[in-house]
Amino acid sequence: MRRAALRLCALGKGLLTPGRGLTQGSQDPRKQGIFHIHEARPPIHVNHVRDKLREIVGASTNWRDHVKAMEERKLLHSFLAESQKGLPPRRMKDSYIEVLLPLGSEPELREKYLTVQNTVRFGRILEDLDSLGVLICYMHTKIHSVKMSPLSIVTALVDKIDMCKKSLSPEQDIKFSGHVSWVGKTSMEVKMQMFQLHGDEFCPVLDATFVMVARDSENKGPAFVNPLIPESPEEEELFRQGESNKGRRIAFSSVSLLKMAPSAEERTTVHEMFLNTLDPKTISFQSRVLPPNAVWMENSKLKSLEICHPQERNIFNRIFGGFLMRKAYELAWATACSFGGSRAFVVAVDDIMFQKPVEVGSLLFLSSQVCFTQNNYIQVRVHSEVASLQNKEHTTTNVFHFTFMSEKEVPLVFPRTYGESMLYLDGQRHFNSMSVPVTLRKDNFVEP
DSSP: OOOOEEEEOOOSTTOSOTTOSOOSSOOOHHHHSSSOOTTOOOOEEGGGHHHHHHHHHTOOSSGGGHHHHHHHHGGGGGGSOSSGGGSOOBOGGGGOEEEEEOTTTOGGGHHHHBOTTSSBOHHHHHHHHHHHHHHHHHHHTOOTTOSSOSOEEEEEEEEEEEEOSSOOOTTSOEEEEEEEEEEOSSEEEEEEEEEEEETTEEEEEEEEEEEEEEEOTTSSSBOOOOOBOOOSHHHHHHHHHHHHHHHHHHHHHHTOTTTSOOOHHHHHHHHHHHHHTBOTTSOOSSOBOOOTTEEEGGGSEEEEEEEOOGGGBOTTSBBOHHHHHHHHHHHHHHHHHHHHTSOEEEEEEEOEEOOSOOBTTOEEEEEEEEEEEETTEEEEEEEEEEEOSSOOOOEEEEEEEEEEEESSOOOEEEOOSHHHHHHHHHHHHHHHTOOOOTTSOGGGSBOO
16 A cells, blocks of 8 residues: 655745645635635534534444444434435535634643643644544535434545644644545545644645545445535546545555565665675674664564553444554654654654454554664554454554654664565655655654
8 A cells, every 4th residue: 555645745945745735835724725615614623523423423422322322323224325326416615624623722722732842742633634534524425314324434544644834833723624535436535634823824734635435324334425526627636636546556555565576676675684784704694793883673663552442432433543543653753762762753654544443442452663764764664453352363453654753863774584674675665655855854843
């Protein structure tokens, strides 16, 4: 799967990734989208987003009632369309939503979002984006004659998130906006933006693309969603980008190292690294020594365990995807800081693809490992798997790839086994697909 890129939009001339991210300068978020919203809905308070989602699907805030609530959703099955042709088409502006995170005007919210360095926790922003993406899709698929939606909409993939701001202030209001930008038969691509108040204007901070999927009322099988009709050349281009993104992900997955052998150049890289670790004092393939300023990959790991309590459940009584992203991200950041010996700043987030749902009550095992380094950059891989208390078998749910930049140059990381060599090459692929210029300073990046 191609990277779900979290890239910093370049702040200087000539550094902006072509066709990516938000424009520079102070912008009105109402004018920042590809279409002008003449009658936009009033902004929703960030604390009310999940309340609205519970109302849409009929989920209970009481864990004891979740079984009853899910039973009631079975009655909505008759409202599902038998084909996409039976659903009315929608416009991009039909799903447009604005959400307000009033860190400045409501100081009591800051504690949840504050880092010790007095910046905004990016893990919390990931949670908010995940909830907003789902709500946007429910706006696109809304059936006006029915109070509760027969669809179960879940996050399938975080395709990319572009940062366009040096840092986020915990003392200024933040506004999110978004809409559906592409639709397949059962999936939807969502474009979201984030702005922060500076003076009297909201300035662009973040641009994100998520992919959501629709399932039936019991969350057991796929369900059709309303088609999308672009209304302008700009909207048609967005829709074409959605089609292109889908093809790119398929192509990237087809050359995965889990399916195909490394390229000739990659094989040469691995062999040269192997030769660099042979002990010159012996004539043996078994005697290995580290070059100067290097670390064995196996010694760069950190692990964590989370008990998945009901508090972290989503509206379908599975563990909230935003929670999983936040935990993986924070472990990766700690790994990068520990490895580099200094503060790390996030540059990119990759492959946030949700392969399997995580049940409430599961044990969530997160394993983080440095798999590639270059100059000040650290590529970290986080493997997520779950096990139940009754069944000790572990099942992979996610694999995350994160790129960080350290305050100082970091050691080289060397694989010892063939499996670790594949991790190294995979990390190198993700790093090389990054479009962040090396001239960007560390203060341009965001911490957890």
